[in-house]
Amino acid sequence: MSREEFSCDVAVVGGGLSGLRTARELAAAGVSVLVVEAQRRVGGRTYTVTMRDGVAIDHGGQWVSPGQDHVVELSRTLGVELFPSWDDGLTVHWHDGRRGTAPGLFLERAEESAAALRQSAADLTRLAGELPAGRPWAAPHAEEWDAITFQDWLDARVEDPAARAGLARSLEGVFGGGPGRTSLLAALAIVRSGAHEITRLVSDRDLGPERRFVGGAQRISARMAAELPHPVLLDAPVSAVLDDGAGVLLTTRATTIRASRAVLSPAPALTARIRYEPPLPAARDHLTQRMPMGWVIKTHCVYPERFWAADGLSGKVVSDHGAVRATADNSPPSGTPGVLVAFIEGAEARRLAPASQAERRNAVLADLTRYFGPEAGSPSSYHEWSWGDDPYTRGAYGGYLTPGVWTAYGPALAAPTGRLHWTGTETSTAWNGKLEGAVRSGERAAREVLDAL
Amino acid sequence: MSREEFSCDVAVVGGGLSGLRTARELAAAGVSVLVVEAQRRVGGRTYTVTMRDGVAIDHGGQWVSPGQDHVVELSRTLGVELFPSWDDGLTVHWHDGRRGTAPGLFLERAEESAAALRQSAADLTRLAGELPAGRPWAAPHAEEWDAITFQDWLDARVEDPAARAGLARSLEGVFGGGPGRTSLLAALAIVRSGAHEITRLVSDRDLGPERRFVGGAQRISARMAAELPHPVLLDAPVSAVLDDGAGVLLTTRATTIRASRAVLSPAPALTARIRYEPPLPAARDHLTQRMPMGWVIKTHCVYPERFWAADGLSGKVVSDHGAVRATADNSPPSGTPGVLVAFIEGAEARRLAPASQAERRNAVLADLTRYFGPEAGSPSSYHEWSWGDDPYTRGAYGGYLTPGVWTAYGPALAAPTGRLHWTGTETSTAWNGKLEGAVRSGERAAREVLDAL
Incomplete structure (x- = not known):
């Protein structure tokens, strides 16, 4: 089989928020850049599925808090609007x-x-x-x-x-x-x-509500990808990154990409799954062995209307028992249909992930009924995404450092390794773990590369 | 490039003690087996380098304790002799x-x-x-x-x-x-x-001394490899393991191996670096994110004679300070030359691994001089191996489970995953982390495969 070849200034591994933000900045500076994505879609841990009635369900990251200015500014530029989360009650x-x-x-x-x-x-x-x-x-x-x-x-x-x-x-x-x-x-x-x-x-000011993206958070990545000079290479997991002294060579199933530098955006645990030649410095390798991903199954139940609002409820739950211990009102801007998001986290995700979808659905509905009454037991549809099972993400919300790891390996988290630069929300010094952290880490990586080119 | 192809009943990934022990057992049962090894040598975390004067230096695992019967019996069968460790004084x-x-x-x-x-x-x-x-x-x-x-x-x-x-x-x-x-x-x-x-x-019996292997511990693997019907495929890191419904396909740089089943022997953290199709169950994947390798730099200093013995010392150190906090007399059976092994572990290994060899040598000699006097400062030769830098091992002595991981993911450690079987000392229920554990895990994996074929 003959291989396709690309040549560019900078190759970006991963078409999530951070990688695309880097690529956008580089392209704006006139640098030729190619984004290579393992999955058949961009967005990384933002993933929006639009239902038949046009309502967008966010399986991944979705909220913006006051102070998260970079993602807001980015979405404004891209024409993706924000609306306040439903949380009265x-x-x-x-x-x-x-x-x-x-x-x-x-x-x-x-x-x-x-x-x-x-x-x-x-x-x-x-x-x-x-x-x-x-x-x-x-x-x-x-x-x-x-x-x-x-x-x-x-x-x-x-x-x-x-x-x-x-x-x-x-x-x-x-x-x-x-x-x-x-x-x-x-x-x-x-x-x-x-x-x-x-x-x-600890603030004495009113910082304002949390907000969501009209049409779903994945639109930010989709629009960034659409505006790049070169289309994102999809369905192309990078298996190897070789530094041959003159530049880097990235290998996917069907393609070889030559670049001066590479930016790697997957979470640290996943960057370990690429073969590097020469091998990574031990500190960076050891870090990747010690920054595992959490595990969340995000589920959505759709109802004809926001029945909980009629009971004076916000749709939020704080619970110490059950498969679902946290929920929120995830209805669209119009308020119709009513959508509850229910999180299955940590130990409960581990317990329920190997079960059938019907078993998980039953567990979620039993908990929602306990919290919101019998109407919650009969949604018109049920949706779920198990991030721990996703082969190119392998967990959510993010990678965390176990005790002792910050002091032992922290310096290896974001520092460039030769021609390789690291991005992704886990590397961000601001809003670490959030969409905002992903965007800011992408901006930081772009500056690093521009300084180095 | 045309690819070489092999076909066998069972493919074993990794030519260390556990993988070779599995292959040996399978071959003895008439099963066709191919061992595929990433490095240019067999032995895994046993690694012996013979010096010009014929003295063998074990950079890796080397000791056998009383009760470790399987590795002793195996070495007897292979004609590798044991001798008591030097530890009087x-x-x-x-x-x-x-x-x-x-x-x-x-x-x-x-x-x-x-x-x-x-x-x-x-x-x-x-x-x-x-x-x-x-x-x-x-x-x-x-x-x-x-x-x-x-x-x-x-x-x-x-x-x-x-x-x-x-x-x-x-x-x-x-x-x-x-x-x-x-x-x-x-x-x-x-x-x-x-x-x-x-x-x-807690035993009231004398259990006998620790012993070492004449000629070094790697000889066990070398002899097992030599006795296999098919030579070990060296320098062949496995990048992908595909289950196509009829069997498994393993991919290396130049070779495709078709087999009914595969046995994977690298430490869990390293098994994550292979691409699996279909992807591994989430529990096994998440385990591999949470079982990092320790870090030891094993150093040896060679002296004309065992000068510490003349001072009535055993060569052992128990210390709360310095790069080296544990040592032992690692002289050959004849007692000449004198060899001290000095371990740089954990935080000290992290600190010194990025330094130059001269800096590490100086640190080791300063500590040995503090413990054993000025003669220790002038060895005739210095040797070292940093397991954290070894790209296909990435640490030693072994993989460990951080708090919460045994209860969350323990069941995924050794249980087969479809046509894939897991071996290696980390999977052993007896003498976990030791050479004996590696041998026993290899025997267990062979039984599993024989039952399943």
Whole structure:
């Protein structure tokens, strides 16, 4: 079989938000760039499926928080509009086998818990302030904070159980759950990167609502891809990256790509699955062995209308039991049909992923019925995506660093390796793990490459 | 380029102890088997280099403990002889900046520390007895024990600091160091698998000395390879394993191998670097993201004679400071020349691997001089092997499970995946992490395949 060959200045591996953002910036600077994508679609961990009635379901990343300015500016430029998430109403709480409703994060003793949460959030923000930007390993107490788990710190410092649970859920949840615990340093790195609503808890301003993308978050990638001078090469997993001294050669099943430099955007665990010649430096290789992906099965149930709103509910759940412990109202801008998104995370995802779709559907509907009443048990349609089973993603929301890894291998996370540059939300010093982090990491990688060319 | 093709009953990926042991057993049963090895040599993590004077230096696994019967029987069959390790004499201790010598593990208050160690070892052995063989995740307290670190248990249960340090060093050291801590469950799994001298501490019998292989441990693999009906295919990293419904197809650079079944022997982290079609079940894939390799640089210094023996020393060091914190007398059976092996482990390996060989040599010699006096500073030769830099091993001594992983993904460690079987010392229920574990896992995989064919 004869192989196709491409030649360009820069090859970008991965057509998700970060890789495409890099490619867009390079193309704008007049650099010839080719994006190579393993799957048959762009978007990476943003993945939108449009149903027959035109309603877009986001199987992947979808929310934008106040302060996430780069992704907002990018989507504006691309003509992808934003709308406020549906979240008026009471949150359903399930705790110790009992259901209740309340306006916010807490069911009982809400004021005390909220005060404790604010205090702890302020403490964490203060500690996080000691981390040099993008270099958690260089903090004065880095070794000490990387040796203990975030849970250890919570147990020692936060007396209020509801505040403790809220903090654990919110910071460890950024990556989609264990197994194993985040170190205190890793949690502080998340706080430092701004990638969390913890900033909202200690802010005295109204920061505004979370927003979603009209038509789904994948449109940002689709439009970036469409505007590139050279079409994205799809269905082309890169198996090898060779540096021959003069440049890099990338190998896919049917194509060889020659470039001066390469940008690699998959999550660190997945970059290990490419063969490098010469082999990667040990520190970068060892990092990829120690930054596993979380596991989330994202499910959607569609109903004729937002029946929970009639009951004064927001569609949000905070629960300590069941396959589904977090939900949200994911209805389209028009409010019709009603769509609930229900997350199966961590241990529950591991338990249910090998089951049949019917079993998972039953588990989700049983939980939604427990939270929202019998109407929740009869959706007009059910949709799901198991990111742990996706062969070119192998988990969500993201890759996380287990205790000791930030201090041991942190410097290898984003630093270029010869002609290879690393991008992706896991490498971002701002809004790490989020869409915003992906966009910013793409911008950073583009600057690196432009400086180096 | 036209590709070579092979056809066989069983393809074995990896020509280390476990893969070759499987192939040997299958060949003996009349099954046609082809071993495919990524490197230009067999032996995996056993690797012997013979110096100009004929002395063999083992860069990899080398010791056999009492009770490790399968590797001993195998070497007997192959005509590879064993000899007792040199270990008469006093151990050099370095603690809190002071040097001392003592007969065993402890420098001061040796009887109290030894008693505390025996008591704790007995406690651990009792707890380990609650683990069902090969299924640590099914122990009654598995979740609880997997959520805390072994160090947490030591801190709570072992008052004597020297006994605590000795236990931490010995059990966590099985895999070559962190970062991050082993869970209590992972430590108990090691005790349960017998893979540790802890059994010696609670035994009232003399179990005999540790032994080494005359001519080096790699000879076992070399002889197994030589006795196979079909030569091992060397320098042939497997990039893809495809199950087409009728059998498996393995792809290397130049060769396609068709077989009914495949046995994969690399450590779990490395098996992730092969592309599988269909993709692996998520649990096995996620396990490979969570079982990183430790990092050891094994160094040898050769001297005209065993000068430390004249000082009444065994060549062993127990130290809390320096690049080298553990050593042993690695002289050949004749006792001439004198050879000291010095281990650079974990954080010290990470620090020194990017340095020049001269810098590492200087660091090793400075430490050996501190332990053994000025004669240690002038070896006739210096040798080293950094397993973390080895592209097809990427660490040593072995792969370890971080907290929470045994309970979350343990069942995926050794269970066959369709036509794929997993072997290697990491999969062994006996002497996990040791040469003996590799041999036994190879025997187990052969039985599995024979049952399935």
